[in-house]
Amino acid sequence: MRAIGALLACLTVLGASACATVPEESQARVISSGGMAPPAPPVPEPEKDLDALGVVREFVEASAQPNNDNARARVFLDPPSKATWRPDRGLTVMEEKFDTVYAPQQPADENRRIVLLRGTNVGKLGPDSAFIPLSGGFEQPVQLARQPDGQWRIVSPANNVVITEPDFTRNYFRVPVYFFASDRNALVPDLRYVVQKPQSGLPGRVIDLLLAGPSDFLDGAVNNPLGEQAAIEQNVAGGPDGVVTVPLTGVGEQSEEQKLLIAAQVVRSLQSVTSSRIRLLSDGVSLVPGREEWRASDIPSYETAASPGSDLHGLMVSGGRVRSLSDGAPIPGPAGARAYDVVTAAQSLDGRQLAVVERENGRLWLRVGEFGHELARTELSGDRLSRPTWRPALPGPGGGGELWTVVDGSQVVRVLRTAQGTWASQVVNADTVRSLGADISAIRLSRDGTRVAMVMAGNLVVASVVRTADSVILRSPRMLQAERLRNVKDVDWASQDSLVAITDSASLPVVRVPVDGLRLDQFNLSNLTPPLHAITAAPSRPVVVADVEGLWTASEVGEVWSPHDHSIPGDAIPFYPG
Template sequence: MRRLRSGLAAVVAAVTLALAGCAGLPTSGSVQPGLPADADAGSPDFALLPDSPQPGASPQEIVDGFVRAGTGPGPDGSWAVAKEYLTPAEARRWDPTANVTIDEPGLRGFSSSAEDQVSVTTTPVATIDEIGAYSPSVEGPTTLPFQLAKQSDGEWRISKAPDGLLLDTSQFSNVFHRYALMYFDPTWQFLVPDVRWFPATNAPTYIADALVNGPPAPWLAASVATAFPEDVSASPSVPVDSGVAQVELSTAAIQLGTDTLSRMQAQLAESLQTASGVSDVQMAAGTTPLEVEPAPVRSTRVSNQAAVLTQDGFGFLTGNQLQPIPGLTPAMTQVDPVSIQLSPDRDFAAARLDGGAVARVSADDGLVVYDQRPGLIDPTVDPSGYTWSVPGDAPSQLTAFAPGHDPIHIAEAWPEATQVSAMSLSRDGTRLAAVVTSGGRPSVWVSGVVRDTKGVPSALGEPLLLQLLSGSGIAVSWLDDSTIAVLASAGDDAEVVDLTVGGPSATTPAPAGAAQLAGINNGNMRVKGVSGELYSKRGSTWPQTAVGIFVLATQQGSPR
């Protein structure tokens, strides 16, 4: 796997306070909460340089200073001040971007077993691996050992340090920011984000290197496609001139067809625009500019209006009026649903009926009952027209249904899970989020969906743990392409856990009696109470916006 590569362009990273230059992966203990959902806010307007080693510093002071110096990548991203604490040989060997361990401020301990040996003990809340992928920590305290040696001038320096950085949560959000590498779904209709965390210094270089020269995250790799051929690589420097990122590719790119180049341009443009100061991308094959428009992609935005079932029927709620959905509104009078999910083109809906069966409701086919197995949970639909259904106590029996096709058993569905209480496909169809029970505890997992180039699903990839829940899951919904929300019980109350796929989480109380959840756009959401109240989340509050709601439907996109 590729390591993060320090860039060559000069953009001073914002850094403050104490930081560390070592990281190891923990091996035991309970899950720790991650960072707040907005922890990747932009850089502050100032930058402080860490202190260099002081004359006469003790071994522990040298290690402490080295840890603190991890907050300063410097203009060239080389962590030059941190390397001053190392012997010359170790400074050449030490890799600051091999990984990052993130902990809470003020909870580190130092100990010495000998004058030339110092250890740092901490409890991580999350880790960043060598490709920039984020994982919440499911382990307990970890100890990081340092070996020191006295130099010819009598000063102590570190002769052996763990690779990587140790940052507390506030420091991490200053030094590292969240970026999205964009890949295509297998049908080349949608762009799919693969969230990574890179140093803010020289972010365009990190992004282009990871997208062009590296692979997707392992859990997602079998579910996405890239337009970049293996024989095309990117230069190790991406300068930005007047907002235009200059990406130099190997000369093999000049032989590629227009469709491939257009898709490459789309991937690069959308990926690099997540970096501050980048508004456009210019590709070149060596010194030859590649003038091409980005390939068109399908949007995953949904209507901001709530799709609901009331005593007046089914449709979009506009004020106190119900706006019918052509074809679906009359078709919905044939059923008594307890859950509804609209397909992207709104030509059909998947519903769980009052009797427990899962059905497809459409204007063309009317009512088609797909699944009558006992204990079914709310179904979900994908852009290829499949309705996904599973019994809650039999996770391995996940099945996809489509008109005119035999049911498809989805292989490798949630291994080791004993129960699934909620699930929802991303609107691009590449990922399936679910609340499962594994090892006796409810968890939020996301899995890549394996499909062929026609969009036919066949399997799930290895699940990625997003969060362990303190209570049982009630519902899960995508808020946008990279964030989901989980409605969960919290004793006698309910809470909403807001999760970045590949990032931190935040938990807020939900309205009393919350029973259904629907994501909208840009992280916004609604919930329905058990008595029919409709609430929309605004900041940390939930103002009531309607009453008399029988079912709050979720949406999987908008018509093309």
């Protein structure tokens, strides 16, 4: 059992400067900060003479504030339930509009009522404080009894708490908690949600999540340098010197290299909830010898391992050859000279290798090799091959040696460089993914290698990538924005935790979606000519989309699309490295 199970996290009030970047109205859920918290103010009783339907509606609203053992919601329960109710650590999030109606069959006792709570799912917050998207409607019966004073109260409430999406947004704050890719020093954000109030408790709640380990979605896909023995020795606390102290224990035996990774984890995870310096202790002394206090700027830029270099401007396929996005000219070597009839292509994250899908005699083949040189034809072919996607290069010599594609819409295949310098295919275990759809038309590995985004039967799906000694497995597939995103055509990673996608819809052609699918942001429609047929994105790069008129770029959701400097009308397919 993880050390977090025994943890009590409580925070003293931080100085005003410590909360400069903290939202006015946000908080966390999973592990409450108790102990030294001030006494909770009394909770007002419900409005007098509310009917049973009104009691249920206000109970839903009050359930969005879980502070002080759900005190706001407990006032709507009868006395026995008020004392015994133990809500689950997760909750269900539904759309803002919901119904409360009397069930068709009511108890014979006129002092008893059954109300049906009906809504449309948005998702659920799991026990690990990660959001899981859901779709479809739900119905939950709620039993009520008239009390001796004539007031209706809920009896035997369900442990599953249900709240609306606006209330969830008002009361919960999204924080990226950081772990590392399993085989390289690349920080990976794990999106979680914490109750916003009290704001002084935000750093402690984030540390609770960090100590508890990665979310179920990323479990097995990332590495946690803190380890399972790590715990908090005392309260996470903000002091009068404007420093937040994180007093760890259980990490003293870690190597100095591991301690530096732990420092990166903690400081980066806290930067979204405090601007204060972070004092990192291990059993009362500095976690990293010679350095006690840290700011985010003191942490190396581990994200560079998951982002293309600034000298790599991107490429495009047009007219059967590969061209540069920076000047529109064909790239050096056979791929740019139209020695192959190139249908689509992908450049490795370090820029050193190129994979192309070529058409020959009505069939598609995969070629791979060094950028600017002859590309070796692999054994992989099919009637359809999706645009390849590269796994990030491993540390040390050899560079990137693995790329993925989908053969004929059904088989996810990774192609690896052998010791002899050839390329061999291996099927990826995607059994859990195929249960969501029969046809995979696009696939993109995240540039840190821990997640994969796919277009499956027109739906946007993400899954985690778990590697064992002899296989790779796709786990925990999730369909994002299933009710709104239909007929998706292409997808790419805008950042480590957000995606951009195109659809064949004239009203929703380009969207941005976080990797957990909680929201959907629509890009400006101006200047685009739907349907679009390709999209590419990368951290700190403009999004590039392709329509029949050519290539268009935009850096922000609301920005008007501008023609690309080297736009080519027709079938151009742009792509950044990765």
